[in-house]
Amino acid sequence: MDSIKIAVIGLGYVGLPLARLFSTKYQTIGFDMNQARVDALMAGHDTTLEVTDDLLQKAITKYSFICTTDLEKIRNCNFYVVAVPTPVDHNNRPDLRPLWEASETVGKVISKGDVVVYESTVYPGVTEEECLPVVERVSGLKFNVDFYAGYSPERINPGDKEHTVEKIKKVTSGSTPEVADLVDSVYNSVLVNGTHKAPSIKVAEASKIIENSQRDVNIAFMNELAKIFNAMGIDTNDVLDAAASKWNFIKLKPGLVGGHCISVDPYYLIQKAQVYGVLPRVMFSARRLNDGMGDYVGNQVIKLMNKKGVLVKDAKILILGITFKENCPDIRNTKVVDIYNTLQEYTQNIVVYDPWADAKNVKHEYGIEIINELSEEKYDAVILAVAHNEFKELNIRALLKSNDGVVYDVKGVCARDEVDGRL
Numbered sequence: 001m002d003s004i005k006i007a008v009i010g011l012g013y014v015g016l017p018l019a020r021l022f023s024t025k026y027q028t029i030g031f032d033m034n035q036a037r038v039d040a041l042m043a044g045h046d047t048t049l050e051v052t053d054d055l056l057q058k059a060i061t062k063y064s065f066i067c068t069t070d071l072e073k074i075r076n077c078n079f080y081v082v083a084v085p086t087p088v089d090h091n092n093r094p095d096l097r098p099l100w101e102a103s104e105t106v107g108k109v110i111s112k113g114d115v116v117v118y119e120s121t122v123y124p125g126v127t128e129e130e131c132l133p134v135v136e137r138v139s140g141l142k143f144n145v146d147f148y149a150g151y152s153p154e155r156i157n158p159g160d161k162e163h164t165v166e167k168i169k170k171v172t173s174g175s176t177p178e179v180a181d182l183v184d185s186v187y188n189s190v191l192v193n194g195t196h197k198a199p200s201i202k203v204a205e206a207s208k209i210i211e212n213s214q215r216d217v218n219i220a221f222m223n224e225l226a227k228i229f230n231a232m233g234i235d236t237n238d239v240l241d242a243a244a245s246k247w248n249f250i251k252l253k254p255g256l257v258g259g260h261c262i263s264v265d266p267y268y269l270i271q272k273a274q275v276y277g278v279l280p281r282v283m284f285s286a287r288r289l290n291d292g293m294g295d296y297v298g299n300q301v302i303k304l305m306n307k308k309g310v311l312v313k314d315a316k317i318l319i320l321g322i323t324f325k326e327n328c329p330d331i332r333n334t335k336v337v338d339i340y341n342t343l344q345e346y347t348q349n350i351v352v353y354d355p356w357a358d359a360k361n362v363k364h365e366y367g368i369e370i371i372n373e374l375s376e377e378k379y380d381a382v383i384l385a386v387a388h389n390e391f392k393e394l395n396i397r398a399l400l401k402s403n404d405g406v407v408y409d410v411k412g413v414c415a416r417d418e419v420d421g422r423l
Contacts, residue, residue, distance in 0.1 A: 004027075013156055026186075030065070031073075031074050080110065082116065085260060121265045171198050301408045316349040355390050
């Protein structure tokens with residue numbers, strides 16, 4: 001264990017917290033292709049806010065943690081961890097290009113006896129069938145003869161300051177029993193709550209993807225209930241509070257399902273299931289329902305405005321929040337954009353206010369201009385789309401032009417008498 005030298009490939013929401021944690025016990029180098037990202041990290045600041053400046057600077061100064069874009073600096077490592085995104089394309093088909101490219105990177109530097117561990121969420125079989133052949137081809141080494149592999153799925157929850165990486169119980173696995181023990185020992189040595197060693201890499205891959213798929217299906221059921229009860233004029237939150245009085249009722253809430261995990265990962269299993277001749281109807285229906293909730297919210301707001309006599313055409317509308325979740329700068333796959341696009345069919349006077357999101361990133365990803373500070377302007381409708389702490393302190397009705405304006409609460413955090421509608 002003393003000879004372990006770790007390189008973490010990909011320094012985003014997953015890779016950086018893990019690399020920082022590993023650096024407290026092992027010589028660790030973070031590798032990323034983005035020079036601006038590396039420069040910011042070496043200056044002691046993580047723009048994702050997953051690692052505090054104090055912890056990052058301590059890792060750099062006390063534990064000699066470094067981040068680099070220089071491939072040569074990770075050549076002498078012997079334990080490679082791949083933590084790159086696994087997106088889908090515009091047809092919701094798995095896009096494995098980041099994994100292939102990261103595997104090529106590993107293949108250029110891996111040596112005999114080294115281990116590569118993948119953390120990216122994938123369908124069962126990707127590590128052994130898609131990634132490791134790339135490492136073999138580039139390195140000229142033979143898998144399970146010259147080098148070995150493991151899989152330990154990430155469980156990072158962006159913005160969550162309670163379930164931080166060191167407190168997460170991690171699933172581990174390896175390509176041989178001996179390597180499985182090694183991978184498990186390395187992770188176990190830095191985790192407070194230990195590990196669960198899966199019997200195979202495929203089992204570990206499958207366990208991760210059903211974690212997110214299960215949540216997707218459960219939230220889809222809540223969203224379907226919200227649509228039903230809204231149509232019936234019943235407050236969904238009141239129904240859930242009443243049902244939760246039973247000891248075995250699992251209380252979840254309806255909402256927008258965005259981000260890089262729950263709204264993306266199920267497509268990986270959906271696609272692979274169909275290869276085996278299985279049509280995953282429940283998962284597919286859940287994805288379709290959840291993907292449509294932004295449009296549903298936008299149309300609900302329009303309906304309320306019409307009922308209250310507020311002219312929708314060219315109305316001035318304020319959307320509070322654009323990140324995919326509260327108290328977090330992560331804008332990946334945010335469904336607030338769908339609300340914006342639905343409303344934009346009727347008015348161009350839409351203001352998006354989010355003190356957490358980076359305006360340049362939002363403009364680059366979605367072509368939407370946002371503001372980071374709220375002006376004294378008044379609006380015909382206000383939509384609380386993200387439950388940032390800053391928004392909970394706002395007098396939202398005071399932002400309206402008149403009492404006839406509409407307040408819609410997507411997150412269900414406002415008092416009932418303060419809003420005109422909510423999920």
